[in-house]
Amino acid sequence: MSDSSTESAKPSISPEALAQIRVFQQGEVTEAEIYRRIAARTKDARNRDALSRISQEESYHAKRWQHYTDEEMRPEKRKVLFHTAIARIFGFTFAVKLMENGENNAKDAYEKLAVEVPEAMEIRADEIEHEQALLEMLDEERLSYVGSMVLGMNDAMVEMTGTLAGLTLAMQNTRLIALSGLITGIAATLSMASSEYLSSKSEGRSDALKSASYTGVAYLITVALLILPYLLFDEAHYLWALATMIVIVLLILVAFNYYLSVAQGLPFKKRFGQMAGISLGVAALSFVIGIAVKQFLGVDI
Known part of the structure; x- marks a missing residue:
């Protein structure tokens, strides 16, 4: 999308909605890094591939939110360290699903944002469809x-x-x-x-x-x-x-x-x-x- 069309879209978004978009973008950027690090430490090729693809999905969604904020964000170090530590201790399945459960609690925020940014529900649906399908591919030995x-x-x-x-x-x-x-x-x-x-x-x-x-x-x-x-x-x-x-x-x-x-x-x-x-x-x-x-x-x- 051109810069002119981006600029024309911004006045229709309230400060509250823009603040929520920043929260979503930060979350996607952070989670992309978490998935990337967990994938790098996963020995099983199938699980590593699924985690890497989820990381790519999160990065893609972060880029879509960046269209509205024009900000390039860095991962939150504390959250990255916390979730990667959880993955080492309790396994990547627990760490990943714990993180995704937090995303599920954001349903109301997505619906509220969709009033001003209809694309929000599209991103939400994309996350549920693609990421959940990839999560189902995970098969950790300890859970067996x-x-x-x-x-x-x-x-x-x-x-x-x-x-x-x-x-x-x-x-x-x-x-x-x-x-x-x-x-x-x-x-x-x-x-x-x-x-x-x-x-x-x-x-x-x-x-x-x-x-x-x-x-x-x-x-x-x-x-x-x-x-x-x-x-x-x-x-x-x-x-x-x-x-x-x-x-x-x-x-x-x-x-x-x-x-x-x-x-x-x-x-x-x-x-x-x-x-x-x-x-x-x-x-x-x-x-x-x-x-x-x-x-x-x-x-x-």
């Missing part, structure tokens, strides 16, 4: 083993919250509880990992060892986090350790289910409620059993 991670983490929480809650009232000593819990947890980790390996092997899966590894690692990490309060509090503060352990259980559930809700589009509240209800229910029942054992059997440690 989410079922194995859920199995390990959920079993660890159900078994260890119950075990530690029961031991808390039976032993009333944080060091003895931690020792017993650690021995139980390590044995249970080996048992769970080997069971997952044999189960996967019997199904003829070639990735049985990798699946078992994800299950075992998830189980062991969960065990370590749940036992940690009993190592931090002194021997007499076993109830404080128990309360802290329950808080850690809830935090693990919040973090993991949020990860799944973003990365796989699964419902957060329903899954969180189910897993929290089971884990805390078992812990409460085991707590009562611990009281009963101590009371009726006369065990005093």
